[in-house]
Amino acid sequence: MPTPTGLSDEIIDALRKARSVVVLTGAGVSAESGVPTFRGQEGLWRNYNPQELATPEAFNKDPTLVWEWYDWRRGLIAPLEPNPAHLAIAELEKRSPSFLLITQNIDGLHKKGGSKQMLELHGNIWNVRCVAEGNVTENHDVPLQNIPPMCSCGAMLRPHIVWFGESLDPHILHQSLQAIEACDFLIVAGTSAVVQPSASFPIMARERGATVLEVNMEPTPISSVVNSSLFGKAGELLPQLVASLG
Ligand code: BV8
Numbered sequence: 001m002p003t004p005t006g007l008s009d010e011i012i013d014a015l016r017k018a019r020s021v022v023v024l025t026g027a028g029v030s031a032e033s034g035v036p037t038f039r040g041q042e043g044l045w046r047n048y049n050p051q052e053l054a055t056p057e058a059f060n061k062d063p064t065l066v067w068e069w070y071d072w073r074r075g076l077i078a079p080l081e082p083n084p085a086h087l088a089i090a091e092l093e094k095r096s097p098s099f100l101l102i103t104q105n106i107d108g109l110h111k112k113g114g115s116k117q118m119l120e121l122h123g124n125i126w127n128v129r130c131v132a133e134g135n136v137t138e139n140h141d142v143p144l145q146n147i148p149p150m151c152s153c154g155a156m157l158r159p160h161i162v163w164f165g166e167s168l169d170p171h172i173l174h175q176s177l178q179a180i181e182a183c184d185f186l187i188v189a190g191t192s193a194v195v196q197p198s199a200s201f202p203i204m205a206r207e208r209g210a211t212v213l214e215v216n217m218e219p220t221p222i223s224s225v226v227n228s229s230l231f232g233k234a235g236e237l238l239p240q241l242v243a244s245l246g
Helices: 009-017 056-061 063-077 084-095 170-182 198-207 234-243
Strands: 020-025 098-103 118-120 123-130 136-138 157-161 185-189 211-216 228-231
Touching (some): 020 198, 084 234, 098 170, 118 170, 185 234
Parallel strands (some): 020 098, 020 185, 211 228
16 A cells, blocks of 8 residues: 655654654545544534534524424434544554544544544543533434433433533543653644644644644645644545554
8 A cells, every 4th residue: 555645754764753642633534434524514403503503502492493403413423334544543553552542523433443542532422411410421313212301300301512611531631641641653633723722632732743634625724833734534534644654
């Protein structure tokens, strides 16, 4: 398999020698599995902007509407399979002395694709949380039996997902920051790099002297920061990158 065009031997050598590899992914890594990206045209639903629905305010105002959106997304995601980008990241994990995947995606496809050492920064669409008790359970009902789904305690369940304006799980954020501080190679794949705090991770890694490689279909706000950008489909470029390690 050819080395990805535009990738220098220096970058490949740095990845080969890396002691600690971190991969940060966004919706673009799941695009080739058929999951609509967050900001792509197909991401819109009933003409709502996802950023307006993925908020505690929207849920408090109309939990039924927000749950209908998530029920639609769960139905869309349930039959989908990991694509070669997910599989390449799982393969890279096996080859790296120390590895962590930090994903912004909530679709669960990285786990389905074999990733083990991973953090779901924004939660997982298959987990629900009781708004009263706070306990988290898995719910794979497609479609949901009730909208909104209720806890056995009588309170409402919400998606166990981090919405805009909500803080990330402090433990997950701390583990992510520790990995970003310690890594010597960071791959940033399939993210528009606009959502904080994950959009700052590549800058933090670069400032610390890690080699940062971006994989995206198009330039992003971090393209000027990273050591190198590979423009193309993650499902094609990531397998080529892993294969080029020999
Ligand atoms: C927080 C769950 C403390 C919901 C999501 C500092 C500065 C400015 C703003 C803020 C800041 N700190 C906090 C904020 C506010 C906010 C924020 O970042 N707003 C942005 C929009 C400006 N952040 C937060 O609220 C975060 N909380 O920081 O807490 C706090 C709180 C309040 C105020 C201050 C501090 C919580 C953010 C989490 C939001 N939840 N998801 C759900 O999914 O239902 S984020 C959502 O966006 C998704 O998880 C998604 O993964 C994520 C990022 O989007 P991308 O993954 O990048 O997807 P996108 O569609 O944008 O781009 C896809 C990319 O892939 C594109 O570049 C495309 O070119 C590329 N692509 C497409 N196909 C392919 C491909 N690449 C390769 N191959 C392909 N085939």
